[in-house]
Amino acid sequence: MSSANTIVIAVQDLAKSYGKVVAVDGISFEVHEGEIFGMVGPNGAGKTTTIECIEGLRNPDQGGIRVLGMEPKHSKYRLQKRIGVQLQESALPDRIKVWEAMDLFASIYSLSADWHPLLEKLGLAEKIKATYSKLSGGQKQRLFIALALINDPEVVFLDELTTGLDPHARRAIWDLVLGIRDQGKTVVLTTHFMEEAERLCNRVAIVDQGRIVALDTPENLIRSLGPEFRVTFRVTGPFEQNAFKKIQGVSRIEQKDDRVTIHGKGDRLLSGVVNTLEKGGVGFRDLRTEHPTLEDVFLILTGKKIRD
Amino acid sequence: MAGTQIKTLWKMTWVETKLFLREPMAAFFTLAFPLMVLFLFGGIYGNEPNEMFGGRGTVDMLVPAYMGMIIGTVGLMFVTINMATYREKGILRRFKTTPLRPVIILLDTVLVNFAMTLVGTGLLIVAAILAFDLRFDGHVFPFLLAFILASLSFFSLGFVIASLAPTSRVSQVIGMVLFYPMLFLSGASIPLQIMPGSIQKIADFLPLTYVVKLLQGAWFGEPAGEHLFEILILTGLLVVCTVISALTFRWE
Numbered sequence: 018m019s020s021a022n023t024i025v026i027a028v029q030d031l032a033k034s035y036g037k038v039v040a041v042d043g044i045s046f047e048v049h050e051g052e053i054f055g056m057v058g059p060n061g062a063g064k065t066t067t068i069e070c071i072e073g074l075r076n077p078d079q080g081g082i083r084v085l086g087m088e089p090k091h092s093k094y095r096l097q098k099r100i101g102v103q104l105q106e107s108a109l110p111d112r113i114k115v116w117e118a119m120d121l122f123a124s125i126y127s128l129s130a131d132w133h134p135l136l137e138k139l140g141l142a143e144k145i146k147a148t149y150s151k152l153s154g155g156q157k158q159r160l161f162i163a164l165a166l167i168n169d170p171e172v173v174f175l176d177e178l179t180t181g182l183d184p185h186a187r188r189a190i191w192d193l194v195l196g197i198r199d200q201g202k203t204v205v206l207t208t209h210f211m212e213e214a215e216r217l218c219n220r221v222a223i224v225d226q227g228r229i230v231a232l233d234t235p236e237n238l239i240r241s242l243g244p245e246f247r248v249t250f251r252v253t254g255p256f257e258q259n260a261f262k263k264i265q266g267v268s269r270i271e272q273k274d275d276r277v278t279i280h281g282k283g284d285r286l287l288s289g290v291v292n293t294l295e296k297g298g299v300g301f302r303d304l305r306t307e308h309p310t311l312e313d314v315f316l317i318l319t320g321k322k323i324r325d
Numbered sequence: 326m327a328g329t330q331i332k333t334l335w336k337m338t339w340v341e342t343k344l345f346l347r348e349p350m351a352a353f354f355t356l357a358f359p360l361m362v363l364f365l366f367g368g369i370y371g372n373e374p375n376e377m378f379g380g381r382g383t384v385d386m387l388v389p390a391y392m393g394m395i396i397g398t399v400g401l402m403f404v405t406i407n408m409a410t411y412r413e414k415g416i417l418r419r420f421k422t423t424p425l426r427p428v429i430i431l432l433d434t435v436l437v438n439f440a441m442t443l444v445g446t447g448l449l450i451v452a453a454i455l456a457f458d459l460r461f462d463g464h465v466f467p468f469l470l471a472f473i474l475a476s477l478s479f480f481s482l483g484f485v486i487a488s489l490a491p492t493s494r495v496s497q498v499i500g501m502v503l504f505y506p507m508l509f510l511s512g513a514s515i516p517l518q519i520m521p522g523s524i525q526k527i528a529d530f531l532p533l534t535y536v537v538k539l540l541q542g543a544w545f546g547e548p549a550g551e552h553l554f555e556i557l558i559l560t561g562l563l564v565v566c567t568v569i570s571a572l573t574f575r576w577e
């Protein structure tokens with residue numbers, strides 16, 4: 018994203034506490050038009066508090082927020098007409114039908130446009146007469162996306178969109194989110210799945226304990242770790258490290274039970290490992306290379322795993 | 326602007342009415358249960374003129390009392406549960422992300438519950454006319470005013486409970502704890518005239534007693550002057566509860 022892009026959201030020095038709990042501790046960032054901006058971090062990092070301050074649902078203790086040129090605190094209703102929101106925690110009445118919810122929300126925004134194509138696109142067309150409580154987790158999430166898109170918003174906020182969904186449903190939702198961006202809308206999302214952030218986001222803010230510890234494109238964040246990658250395999254018999262230490266590019270070898278991980282860099286690393294295995298007659302299976310991911314970035318920046 | 330808000334209000338009210346009717350408990354207690362007690366007690370006592378009720382029949386006496394029962398049920402059970410669960414489940418929060426004004430949600434809740442109270446009452450009246458020759462000695466307009474006052478005052482009480490209770494479960498319990506004694510001790514199901522004096526004294530402290538007295542008075546065509554005290558109590562309840570619930574309204 019070049020800085021020539023229009024800034025849609027500007028957050029400056031945002032802070033908010035709940036009693037003694039400091040939820041957000043001085044966060045600043047900007048979101049550009051047409052990008053998918055992600056906030057990733059463990060539970061309790063302050064993602065929801067931040068996103069809901071931007072949406073005008075919570076009042077910050079301190080800091081400036083501008084969204085589409087408006088201050089959420091002072092222009093709540095004007096702003097909410099132009100944004101779409103999917104909350105981390107919310108629900109619809111158990112017995113409401115999909116079409117009734119769509120109809121009601123269309124009326125809240127006083128829309129005249131037909132919302133049927135939207136349901137169609139989200140794969141909910143056959144569920145139009147289904148009751149909310151009978152929908153699967155993925156279908157409920159798609160309905161919430163539909164409600165967040167019903168007013169054709171310029172900015173869409175998605176908070177923990179895929180939490181609790183199975184991998185298949187999660188992938189289907191990812192495609193929908195990419196589709197939203199492709200329509201030219203700006204998307205702000207939060208997640209604690211690093212893979213999700215890596216797949217979807219143009220830029221990612223890594224949030225920990227109420228602060229942004231890193232902000233960049235996923236590629237740059239990963240590249241900041243250096244060119245190291247690892248080759249990992251399981252051995253079926255005894256394993257002797259010495260021959261492997263001599264391979265060009267190897268920096269470190271780890272072994273845990275039958276799982277061996279060789280860290281290093283360079284084009285020769287993989288072929289060197291495979292040749293050495295073959296030459297030494299070492300029985301192995303399940304060999305693969307692993308490149309660093311956002312998960313590793315998080316681990317190195319914060320010293321902890323994202324899911325604890 | 327105001328026009329679109331009103332359109333939204335109607336749409337909300339319509340959807341919420343359907344939701345109310347899809348809730349078997351709610352539909353049963355507002356629509357069916359009053360008819361069941363009517364046929365039970367009407368069947369036992371009939372509607373012959375009775376000395377104890379000033380020459381009116383038992384059913385003439387019971388029908389306005391049962392209206393109090395419906396109002397109490399709707400106000401203390403359904404308004405309360407509805408508001409509290411909408412808040413607890415995050416349904417109100419979902420609306421808070423839209424340009425919908427909170428007043429629309431409050432109005433819609435009042436309208437739906439009032440409409441259901443009216444329908445329950447209408448069924449009761451029609452059934453009592455057909456089965457027991459129910460007599461109406463009052464005037465439609467003053468009676469409607471009394472009915473609206475009684476309903477609104479109890480709905481506002483329901484809002485207060487929903488606002489003050491920490492969880493929807495607690496609000497449901499508070500609603501029931503208030504409702505059940507009132508149901509039996511305020512004349513809404515069993516005429517106070519056949520109750521011992523001590524119960525009648527307790528009844529003086531129960532707001533539902535004033536609903537029943539006011540509705541019976543209006544049904545019998547007694548002048549409003551004779552019921553100023555009931556009107557005062559219920560108006561006071563309405564004002565106090567409205568102020569409290571306006572001050573304590575929470576989206577979440």
Ligand SMILES: Nc1ncnc2c1ncn2[C@@H]1O[C@H](COP(=O)(O)OP(=O)(O)O)[C@@H](O)[C@H]1O
Nearest residue numbers: 035038039040059060061062063064065066067
């Ligand atoms: N409404 C609230 N009242 C009190 N504490 C809260 C509230 N919302 C969040 N918190 C606390 O603030 C911190 C940040 O929470 P949250 O913004 O929800 O983080 P995340 O979305 O990253 O999981 C947590 O410690 C959480 O317990």
Ligand SMILES: [Mg+2]
Nearest residue numbers: 064065105177
């Ligand atoms: Mg969160």
